[in-house]
Amino acid sequence: MNKNFLMFALRKLATMILTVFLISFVVFFIITLPPGDFLTNYIGRMAEAGEAVSPELIAELKAHYGLDQPFVVQYWKWISNIVFHGDFGYSFLLSMPVTSVIKAYIVPTMVLSLVTMIFTYAISIPIGIYSAVHQYSVGDYLFTTIGFIGMAVPNFLMGIILMFISFKLTGNTMLGLYSPGMENAAWSMAKFIDLMKHSVIPILVIGLMNTCSLMRTMRGQMLDELGKNYVMAARAKGLKAKAIRYKYCVRAAMNPVASSIGWSLVNIFTGTTIVAIVLNLPSMGRVMHEALLDQDMYLAGSWLFLMAIMTVLGTFISDLLLAWLDPRARSEYLKG
Amino acid sequence: MKLKKFLALSLALIMTAGILAGCGGKEETPAETPAETPAETPAEVEIVKESPMLAELVAAGSLPELSERLPVAADIMVETDKTPENPQYGGTLRRNNGGEWDYGPFTEEPLFRLTEDGGVTPNVAKGYDVSDDGLVYTIYLREGMKWSDGEPFTAHDVAFYYNYMLVTDFTEENKIVSGYNGTTYNWYKTTDPADGVTKPAIVTVVDDYTVQIQLYAPKPLILQNIAIDNKWMFAPKHWYKDIVAYDTSVEHWTGLSHDVLGGAGLTAVTEEEAVANAAARNARFTFDDYTQLGNQLGYMYWSYKDRPTLRAWTMDSEKTDQTYVFVRNPYFWKTDAEGRQLPYIDTVEMVTMDNALYSQEMIAGNLDMASVDVGDFPTYKAGEAMGDYTVYSSVQPNWTSCSIELNQSYKDPQYAELFANIDFRHALSIAVDRNEMNEILYAGLAEPAQAAAPAGTAQFIEGAREKWTEYDPAAANALLDGIEMISNDRNADGYRTFTSGANAGKPVLINLEGHEKCNSAEAIALMAQYYKEIGIQLIEITNTARNTRQQKVTNGNEIMALYEENLNVFNPYVRPDRVGANRNICTWVGKYGLEHAEPMTPAAGSEMEEIVNLTKELSTAATMETAEAVGEAFLQSHLDNTWIVGYLSVTSKYTALGNDVKNFDADHISCDELRFYGNAKPYTWFMEQ
């Protein structure tokens, strides 16, 4: 059994690696897409600095950066540097290796994404259950309406609206993650509370779209499960409605939700990017936006790459999770 | 009229500076203003002379006594005229982060400071002497002065910078080679009119606190040039030792011994080793190559934490941080008139966010200071009471606040010809309704004006600001109709096309790049609509900002024109960048006092050739008269040729400042040469606690 599970995980891992490989290809294509490549900028910089830019030098530089090579070779150079040296290239925007930039931002970005994700699931699952159990109640209508609105309002609009509401109510738009003076203060309860206060809007905005769609998925799944025969059978044997709900229905309805964890990362990353720009958060989203406006493609591309990899990793984990949670899926997977 | 006063003085004092330079400089006499407590201070009030924050460190034994941190008493620089009544130590000043060229000047400490009147005043240097022949400048440093890490600052730091970082070689083609800085300054080159030979200055160590600059031919404006373009003419040798590539076993281009050149104790370091050493010292100092290393750690050093400086506050954040924290330099070498070590404010925070958000942060009381975009003036003004701040206005001696500058070195020959055509530029000038633009962009705060020196300045020319400013699209169309190479009729999109050549049939298109710091999109959108009326297409290329803009101009194949919001012209012969050929977005000579390896040559007999020649002449001007004449000629050329098509006059520089920030001098003149807020000496501001 365990050996089979391991085999299953390995097989999944293999497809995952294939997917990541394809993703890297797409990313590199995007990196090379902008019209003005970085070498032109580089040569301009040198010319300005008074250095002679002879055709020979340009050729030499092209060779150095592999730009005279076919796409595939350039790609190989790029990917092998990442794989073997963890070197994602150089950011001309910030004059530092892309790796350093990512290192600086990945923690806040990931923390924000993770917290949002926890928030998303912690909110949407109970609401989904509530709505399904109390179908057509006032609460159900209320949450359905909120859900629809949440899915309809673009993140950035929601960000702006909440920012304005906050300004109207408190006179402060709660930009960034900390109040003045808190950012560089030592960790304390006050700082934590401050952080929490500033996190409300970002988490709401990032999580909203996801929460709403998950809420609706959960509601639909729960309704499906509640209408299934086994619920009747369980009632017929004298089980409490509540016990049936939690032992059987919720558990079953959770399966599709659990399998969506990986894909929900896609929405969360989208949310983090936008919200970081609108609400001025110290996450990668802002840097990515600037990098794109400056066509600092190695930086932007690497971040895109990382986000995609994390999504793939997320789906891998949720696949394993599903296999672990659902005996049917498990036996199907294990068969091959 | 502040502006009038300032610029009248400017002319007078530049002349004085010239005279001084000609007849031998004066040495500053700091002894006259003793650093120790003046006698008139009442005995019962004990003046706190250092920030409590530092006093604590001293008490804890982790910092030497104040007296050990300051230079010897006689060499302390005393800020006499900016000493406030009852200053208070401490506090954090939170302000907007305008990027490295904003927070850099804010804390900058040059060797010599350019004054509002165009002269220079010693700053890091204590004083200087000029030899009678104008060839040897002896510069005196402050004894006991220390870098922010406590290491002594000496003449070796100056000579080391010049000889091993800035001018590492001098080629047979008279080119200065800078291995490190990424930039070289041709202002150090002088040409002897007698033999026509050009050589760079030689900088040597006389003793620990004296350096000497030896010129090949007289150059009366050398100190201004240093004050403007190479103000940080020193570097902590102890810090750079192993990350500067130089082989001291080889003879230096000067032929002098390395000891005299500040190279004592240096060993051979290759470029690769330097890059590796830097990365090994700190992961943050990982660079792609030596040029990058030089450009970043050598040139833009103030963005890097741990690099010792002489500034009032030093960077204490990573470049990737959203808020840059600048902490006070415990070894800062200036005191106020009452002997208090400066600065008063402990910490400065520069908060990075979208430009549009600063106003709301200011109003919400989350910032103490913000530089106001003119377009946002109404918002800031309306929020004064709510945010408990005041919007101050300062003078900017700029020529225009909205202009377009065609790239005169654009490589496409047809466009080059078109851009060189004065009728074309004039057509662009009168195609625009300046009054309407003023309303839309600046809420009517500016005035319609051609790009020219404002009234009250020494460069002011009667009528220059009114030239070609009358809105007249019909006349503009007539001017364009007269240009043969472009069609009189319009294509399907409503644009004129080229009638012949490689671009035949293609619309006349100007790819314009906005400026990252400006809210240029709206202005450019307006211009595009006016231009469309005369059949010219204007497109804003993505606002690529940062350090790539000038490079793209230099490349000459992408950017056809630049939009400028604050065309800053200080004085054409002190700094011809804007009006001379240097920075007139062309590659004829170079810019910021730099020179190009392969300068382009303008067409013989063209107006541009004249300007290029003038620029060259200025760089070798041996007397003030020549320099002045060149300056006059520059102004005349601009008047005649409308090189820069200006639409609106400059407005005041607006600053929103929290009401608890005291001693801010709104009367300071704000421009690049005077280092913007640096000119208001932020280290003399204090925050009411």
Place this chain on the structure above:
Amino acid sequence: MFWNKKENLDHQVELSGDYLLEVRDLNVNIQVEEDTLHAVRGVNFVLRRGETLGLVGESGCGKSVTSKEIVGINPGNCSSKGEVLFRTKTGKVFNLLELEKDGVTYRALRGTEIAMIFQEPMTAFSPLYTVGNQLSEIILIHEPGTTKQQARERVLEMLKKVGIANPEKRIDQYPHEFSGGMLQRALIAMMLCCDPTLLIADEPTTALDVTIQAQILELMKSLQKEFGMSILFITHDLGTVASMCDRVAVMYLGQIVETGSVRQIFHNAQHPYTRGLLKSLPKMNQNRDERLYAIRGVVPVPVGLKPSCGFHERCEECMAGKCDSMNVEPVEVEPGHFVRCLLSEEGKVRA
């Protein structure tokens, strides 16, 4: 037994003789959006101890709703009227309709007194837990104090009883590892764990292969003998009724249209519907060229019904102006044989 104090059980209901279950004038309405479906309309029947009653009819005629109403597991959009009297092992009689659906009393009855098996055994188990888990659950909830190990042993025993081979292995398997027939056996095992007196079998063999059907029916018969419970056997297949039941009730459009002993129904069917059903049974000696009989049309949707015989639209003997305009009351055509048809008025027995 723990009675729920909140439930008003003071008035003792009468349940005569050896009746285990009596359904009196049961009406069930189902609310579907703005429409009300009259799924069960005045159903009466009794079930004696050890007896098997067959409830027969096409799909959609209310058999399932009736049976689920007895167990109290109809969904929330159903509302009921009438009485469902049930006698417990201790002799106490309840009107089940008065009990709170998810209340302690009713829940205590389910599984221990009244059990139900379903049409599709595959969906009657949750796919997420092992069969053993779901089987022992019924013991654990009804007999607190039982250890898991004890419950497991009893489940093993029950599995053996219902004829599942290798129960030690099977007990830890998941439902999807079972075949349909085996699951039905497991379901029966589950429902009989606590020795109920009434087993409601809602088309227990419909979804199974023919050979398995027979096995399951045999199993049920033998278990009935062993445990002595009564069975309410719901089916649309008159064939199985003949082999399983003592008495039959034929339902159409929410009403019982004919009831009597198996013999009475099979040999002396009175209602056109019953006769139609019987006619549509394939016979061994049927001529191959002869078309198989089918009742024309389909069961109408029980919404907004006018007073009429529910079957009039499809009845070949429909009397215009009578059958389609008045309600029909049941008449006893012979002892214990009731028919709800105008043709059987005044006790006329039709040949």
Place this chain on the structure above:
Amino acid sequence: MALFKKKNKERDDSYYYASQWQLMYQKFRKHKLAMASAVLLIVFYTIAIFGNFVAPQGTEQFSGEYVNCGPTPIHFFHEGEWEGPFVYGLKRDRDPVTYMNIFVEDTEKICHIDFFAEGDKGGEYKILGLIPCNIHLFQAEGDGQVFLFGTDGMGRDLFSRVVLGAQISLFIPVVGMILTVALGLLMGSLAGYFGGWVDNVIQRLIEVVRSFPNVPLWMALSAALPATLKPAQVFMLMTIILSLISWPNLARTVRSQFFSIKKEDFIMAARISGAPASAIVLRHMIPSFLSYIIVNMTLTIPSLIVGETTLSFLGLGLRSPATSWGVLLQETNKLETIMFYGWKLIPMIFVFLAVLAFNFLGDGLRDAADPYK
């Protein structure tokens, strides 16, 4: 369940023989929100199509006279007397401290609103891009100005900008949806019909595209758009970019539909009878899940609307003077907008309404199409 919705008595034979489409329509009509949304969207699209006629101003008009002017009230009575719809003339003043424009109604001057007004004031345009015309739905006479939604920072009529912006913001999604559907159908059908390695490759591709967060990927791709493109070209490329990213969802649906339908008897029959693959797919398979495709199409549109507005908002899509709802929203990210110029938030409402309406429409269609409901 909705089968019961129609009362028995009203039900005639046509009910039983109604085609799938009629049934869908009948069910759809019951979904009140979806019906309302459909009506709203028809209104939006009609206005957008005749945008140049409805909008009193053209895209390229602006004015220094009317910068940041609030909505002008429409009056009917002047000093108690009926005048018909009119606006008062506007007097401009400047706040001496903040330099903000202050507009005051000049009650001396009455400017009637002309309907179907001819004249150059609103500029000339071409009806549906073909017939030149200079008639506008309404205009104030003389130098009066009707700014229903106020003006923006360049003195442009916001109502006109919203109407003209709808042409981009409502049609990019439709074109994008068509491309998305075409791509999704093609890929999904290929994978579903052929299975095997084709399916494998396409599934990998779907996974790859789905792994990228939408907005960052849009951002990256649109950053590569050359700035020299005309708005129409940017429009096309944005559309292509948006659809390049959104096809996998439909492809997945189509693919799974294919797999479930492939085994059905009527397809087997067609196969055995030797019909060519293309005919089987086009004549038998696709029609059998057309309703799914339509629902998917409807639900693709709101995400594309959000895509367009987001990109333009971030400065990576269209730029002024070209107008779209996203471009209009760029101005909303400033505090002064809420503090002083609240009317500039009006475009938000339209984005919101359009997206919500498409979501409801899709929901209604899904309910109507779902045979199990």
